[in-house]
Amino acid sequence: MSTSEHRARHADPTSARPVDRRSLLRYASLGGLAALTAPLVAGCGDPPATTGTGPDTITYRLSWVKNVQFAAAYIALEQGFYADEGIAGVNLVAGGPAATPVDADVATGKALVGVSAPDITGAAIGRGADLTIVAAEFQKSPFAVVSLADTPIRTPQEMYGRSIGVQAANETTWNAFLRAANLDGTRIRTVPVQFDPLPLTQGEVDGWFSFITDEPNRLRVKGFEVTTFLFADHGYPLVAQTYCVRRDTIEKQRDLVKSFLRAQIRGWRANVADPTLGARLAVEKYGRDLGLDLREQTLAAQSGNDLLVTPDTERHGLLTMTPELVDRNIATLRAAGLPVSADQLFDLSLIEEVHQEDPTLR
Amino acid sequence: MTGRRPLRPLLGGLVVLGTVVGLWQVLLSVFAVDPFLARTPADVWRYLTTAPDAAAHRERLAAGLGHTLADAALGFGCGLTSAVGVALLFVLVRPVRQALLPIAVLLRSVPLVAMTPLLTLVFGRGLLATAVIAGLVVFFPALVTITHGLRTAARHTVELCRAYGAGGWTIARAVLLPAAVPAIFASARIGVPAALIGATLAEWLATGRGLGYEMLQDATTFDYDHLWAAVAALTLVSVLVYNGFALVESMVTPRFTDG
Numbered sequence: 001m002s003t004s005e006h007r008a009r010h011a012d013p014t015s016a017r018p019v020d021r022r023s024l025l026r027y028a029s030l031g032g033l034a035a036l037t038a039p040l041v042a043g044c045g046d047p048p049a050t051t052g053t054g055p056d057t058i059t060y061r062l063s064w065v066k067n068v069q070f071a072a073a074y075i076a077l078e079q080g081f082y083a084d085e086g087i088a089g090v091n092l093v094a095g096g097p098a099a100t101p102v103d104a105d106v107a108t109g110k111a112l113v114g115v116s117a118p119d120i121t122g123a124a125i126g127r128g129a130d131l132t133i134v135a136a137e138f139q140k141s142p143f144a145v146v147s148l149a150d151t152p153i154r155t156p157q158e159m160y161g162r163s164i165g166v167q168a169a170n171e172t173t174w175n176a177f178l179r180a181a182n183l184d185g186t187r188i189r190t191v192p193v194q195f196d197p198l199p200l201t202q203g204e205v206d207g208w209f210s211f212i213t214d215e216p217n218r219l220r221v222k223g224f225e226v227t228t229f230l231f232a233d234h235g236y237p238l239v240a241q242t243y244c245v246r247r248d249t250i251e252k253q254r255d256l257v258k259s260f261l262r263a264q265i266r267g268w269r270a271n272v273a274d275p276t277l278g279a280r281l282a283v284e285k286y287g288r289d290l291g292l293d294l295r296e297q298t299l300a301a302q303s304g305n306d307l308l309v310t311p312d313t314e315r316h317g318l319l320t321m322t323p324e325l326v327d328r329n330i331a332t333l334r335a336a337g338l339p340v341s342a343d344q345l346f347d348l349s350l351i352e353e354v355h356q357e358d359p360t361l362r
Numbered sequence: 363m364t365g366r367r368p369l370r371p372l373l374g375g376l377v378v379l380g381t382v383v384g385l386w387q388v389l390l391s392v393f394a395v396d397p398f399l400a401r402t403p404a405d406v407w408r409y410l411t412t413a414p415d416a417a418a419h420r421e422r423l424a425a426g427l428g429h430t431l432a433d434a435a436l437g438f439g440c441g442l443t444s445a446v447g448v449a450l451l452f453v454l455v456r457p458v459r460q461a462l463l464p465i466a467v468l469l470r471s472v473p474l475v476a477m478t479p480l481l482t483l484v485f486g487r488g489l490l491a492t493a494v495i496a497g498l499v500v501f502f503p504a505l506v507t508i509t510h511g512l513r514t515a516a517r518h519t520v521e522l523c524r525a526y527g528a529g530g531w532t533i534a535r536a537v538l539l540p541a542a543v544p545a546i547f548a549s550a551r552i553g554v555p556a557a558l559i560g561a562t563l564a565e566w567l568a569t570g571r572g573l574g575y576e577m578l579q580d581a582t583t584f585d586y587d588h589l590w591a592a593v594a595a596l597t598l599v600s601v602l603v604y605n606g607f608a609l610v611e612s613m614v615t616p617r618f619t620d621g
Binding site: 098100101103104107108109123124126127128129168169170171172175190191192194198199202204 | 396398399479482483487566567568569570575578579581582583584585586
């Protein structure tokens, strides 16, 4: 069964990992045990990320389905920013609610770069992964709990006695947040959920773990009035959408990673200038089978841009982190029970060099 | 019947376990699975026995396993009981079979994972959902096997009973069910791994408790030690219970088939 599964996945180049919604379902149809252990076994038949398509090809693992969250990559592909940097090709691999964690794919060499978050990468480092973060897109964590305005959850404390839908992919963040915010997890009923916030609108759960740019906007566009609170406003001020790579990648392919960063910066700058650009690409091309809504994706792009651009990035350049921001992240992670040092978790020398070498990127 | 016969399932169980452990070790080295992900049988043993927090590891694994076993037992019981009941109905009341079989086949052909979100909307996310999801996994193969088993009952015996005025229930009790004992045991054996799969599926997609969800959690929180230990524990239990049924079967069925 797993052999044909591998063949099926390889036959479809757009879903080369067990991560997008369709292949999640396909995987799941193999049956419980097989599906649950699939993320482990899936590694067996897959070629390493750097072989097969040339030395300067990058497999870039996304943290979620192909929505506007990854606008810069779509724009960089379409407008040739990667090609301008001499990158032969970028293979985007989607994630999803129950996908293999990005950091596991990067740590095992199935992807060269992944977009993740400091809490998840920190947890992976704690488990022995030789990873580090080279740049940060969002200066503020977009993780939030969304609830219907009729039965609002306005603060973390209001989650007590209620049920919250949490995707398995977000377990690390959820647990770290509970710890950092000093919440008693036993008083909150966590319910496993998937991609579609239907259980929230059906009243099956009272709250929904979300990306502030994503589910709240999707619900608003469908006509629901929603209430949200951001983890970042309640003891969890982390950066997000951070790029993680293996440390030996920095040693061996430093220039390739820097080229990738330059292309990403150019992609984001284009998206900041015109938020409909990435939204259109997500809706019409990259996430076409997700049934995305252009209006909602544009809203999401705008709220994403607000997290991307701050006075600090205006001064130091996109994707950078100030030393104060690094310290705040490390302190938060420590409070969340993820003790990791700044030197372990971050290597910001590449993004700093990129901006120093080309001030026009700023 | 010699006294040696019941040993056969025990021996079978040992052979299966040895093969699984051997394959596990070999596959990991042949495919050079990254050590960040991979754990060998020895790693799992260490995690559960000699590691600094081994007691806590065992406790956590036992708690999850207990939950999953309870879920699996529930699904197993519901699935097998309803399979026997429905199979009897099928055999005794022919129109029921003609009416229900297409529905059963239809339900069977929808992947359970695709159906689970709907099932959770209808049955909630508690025991009922577990009973339905895990029960369904056990139910269908059992239904087919047991229906077949019931029909192996000698036709003339059934007709004789009928001629003497026996009702459907008496025929079922005296003729059909004894004839179907081997089929019921076969279904029970096959039902063990199925019930575990069904239980983990229900936990993964509906209830969020037990090893089914914990394994998913482990994969997303990089706790591969616990993940491999959980897979090993589930496999071990599955083999043990399967062979337990085979043992009981080897002792019980001769009474029904030889006579």
